[in-house]
Amino acid sequence: MTSSSKTAPARFKDLCLDARDHQALADWWCAAMGYVRREGEGPAGEPVAIVDAAGGGPLIWVCPVPEGKVVKNRMHIDVYGDVERLRGLGARVVAEPDVEKGVPWHVMQDPEGNEFCVFVPPAA
Incomplete structure (x- = not known):
């Protein structure tokens, strides 16, 4: 038995979404999904955490990246x-x-x- 077979399987935690304008895209997904920004956000250049206002959906991180999207999402x-x-x-x-x-x-x-x-x- 290997050491990896003794540990628990990975489990879902959060979703992460890259964006050139992560502040605007976080606001868009909040409007689209009924999410809100999580309280206590950090500096403007840091990822933005948005959460389901009703408490049911996963936490989504909208992360700043310098490049635009080029190919289809995997x-x-x-x-x-x-x-x-x-x-x-x-x-x-x-x-x-x-x-x-x-x-x-x-x-x-x-x-x-x-x-x-x-x-x-x-x-x-």
Whole structure:
């Protein structure tokens, strides 16, 4: 038995999202997801932590980086939401649903081009 098999598996902690204008993108995701900035934020050049105001979602760090997004995300966020509301906030639709191919979601990009998928909320 190796030492790695004796330890607990990794478990989910936070999400991190890179952004050229991390302050503006943190505000965008707050508006889009009903999140708020976590109290006690550090200096302007430091990552911004945003949290679900209702207490249900994961903590998201919006981290400053000098470069813009160039290629497709290798990992992305899936959300339940209203495509038109998100579009009104500045998101862009990059792929429409294709139910015939088993794709019932929209693929969108936030204002800095990070892809995320939007699903119709489940019936209440």
